[in-house]
Amino acid sequence: MTALRFCMITTFYPPRSFGGDAVAVQSLARALVRLGHHVTVVCDDDAYRTLSGDHTPAPPDSDDGVVVHRLVSRLGAIAVGLTQQTGRPIVHGSLLRRVLERGNFDVIHYHNLSLVGGPVALSFGRAVKLYTAHEHWLVCPTHVLWRHHTEPCPARQCTRCQLSYARPPQLWRHTGLLERELGHVDAFIALSQFSRDKHREFGFPRDMEVIPGFMRDPGPPREHASSHADRPYFLFVGRLESIKGLEDVVDAFAAFDGADLIVAGEGTERTGLVARAAGNPRVRFVGFQSGAELSRLYSGAQAVIASSRGFETFGLSVIEAFSRGVPVIARRMGSYLELVEGSGAGETFDDVEGLQAAMQRMLADTTRRSGMGVAAYARFRSMFDEDVVVPRYLALVERFLSHRSPAPSLPVSDTAVHA
The missing domain is CATH 3.40.50.2000 (Glycogen Phosphorylase B;)
Known part of the structure; x- marks a missing residue:
């Protein structure tokens, strides 16, 4: 396959991250770079700073060959709250649009969009567009279908549930905004058959490809791995x-x-x-x-x-x-x-x-x-080996690329962007 230009859009990216979704994005980005592709990641440092309380300077803009844009503004938590409440990148919108529309990307791959741009970010840029559902954000305002902090969600009580999380209700979820913006995406990816079925159960209107998470093979395990523990x-x-x-x-x-x-x-x-x-x-x-x-x-x-x-x-x-x-x-x-x-x-x-x-x-x-x-x-x-899963991912990309013409190339800086 010819070397391609990928852009990954995600709220969090290591090391300024919390869970497995950011690790998965990093694994995919690094795997593609090792195969000779160019990968840019756009993430929201305002979101990380707001949720973590860590206001130290952002790390370097390169991660094992991956170019990383960390969106930062003087508004900080206000910018994050506006995105969460409106479903739009109110503060970072022009910067995000500029990166996506001037980057001459072949593929724009959305991951955790909740605080980096909301549904409206799906309309930015001209490329093959993929979306991986690392959580259930597409059908759940709290992302995890964990109702009232106490039980797996058996049925929707979204407004009451959001209040139990001390979050204001997302009124945009009742306007059809998400459903309209989904049309900009070529393919949605679930990490498991279970996740695909759960999205369908909660009313997600699009079909989903199942491509699991992966990691690099660390090599055959030793028969008796050494341990520093005195007891099993x-x-x-x-x-x-x-x-x-x-x-x-x-x-x-x-x-x-x-x-x-x-x-x-x-x-x-x-x-x-x-x-x-x-x-x-x-x-x-x-x-x-x-x-x-x-x-x-x-x-x-x-x-x-x-x-x-x-x-x-x-x-x-x-x-x-x-x-x-x-x-x-x-x-x-x-x-x-x-x-x-x-x-x-x-x-x-x-x-x-x-x-x-x-x-x-x-x-x-x-x-x-x-x-x-x-x-x-x-x-x-x-x-789940990288050598098994990444070719499946690239086959999906190739399927949609064959029907697309490349966007015109415009210069874009390979550094973090600020509002």
Whole structure:
């Protein structure tokens, strides 16, 4: 394939980000650069600063060959609020439009649009346009179908639910704005069959291609990965939020002494979870981890526990475990079902007792667990390896490019843009 020019539009991009969606955008951008394509990312630094409270200068405008534009304005949180409330990039609109219309892009790929531009940003630029639904923002004002902060959403109560999140209702969702702007997009991508079905269930009017998340193959796992731990342990990796269901995992270890629990992550529920585990030396919170240390934690675990109680569109920690030949014990919920059940690479559970039983089986039968590890890596290589998934993505791009003519080229600066 001839080298192409891609532009990724996303609210957050590492290292100024919070969840797996930004990591997924970075993985795709870097993968395309390694294949010889040119990739520009546009993200909203105002949004990151507003939500994180971190007002330190933005990082460099290049990330392993990816050009990064971080939108910044003097209005900060006001700019973010205007986008959230109107569905339009009121403050950054002219800058975003300039980047997209002067960049001579072959492909504009939208990701998390919520605070970087809203639905109106879908109309900017002339290129093949793709949209990946990393969350359920297209059908849910809170993005995650987690109603009133307490349960997976069984039916819409959007206004009341937004108020429970201390967010003002998005009136633009009742005007037909989103439905009109969807027409500018050539293809929508879901990360799992579950996510595609859930979007359809909640009224999303367009069909969706299913292309899963991916990562680079770290290489065949060692038969007995070394670990710095004195005792066997199970691992949780993710944000410490109520939707992630970690309360059940902590409770399971209150009466389970065969192994430890290591929790890698940060979030608003950390204080409560630490208090919940107080007095239990088998539960350890190690904070946010990345790079070599996170890899060691994965490789040394008996299994990774994926405990989310919500409708996860995908499970990044699941494929990270699989890539290291580590089984997964996942809640029987959301996309975890298609990732784990029937794979031979783990088990699913419904409640605390089910989780305890699954962990006990892992510890009691090392031959079975070893076989699950082999199956985990095989599943990763066949379904979630970068070398498998990125060609599927490029085939989708090629399908729509064959019907498009290139836009005229105009100069655009490869630096961060400011209002």
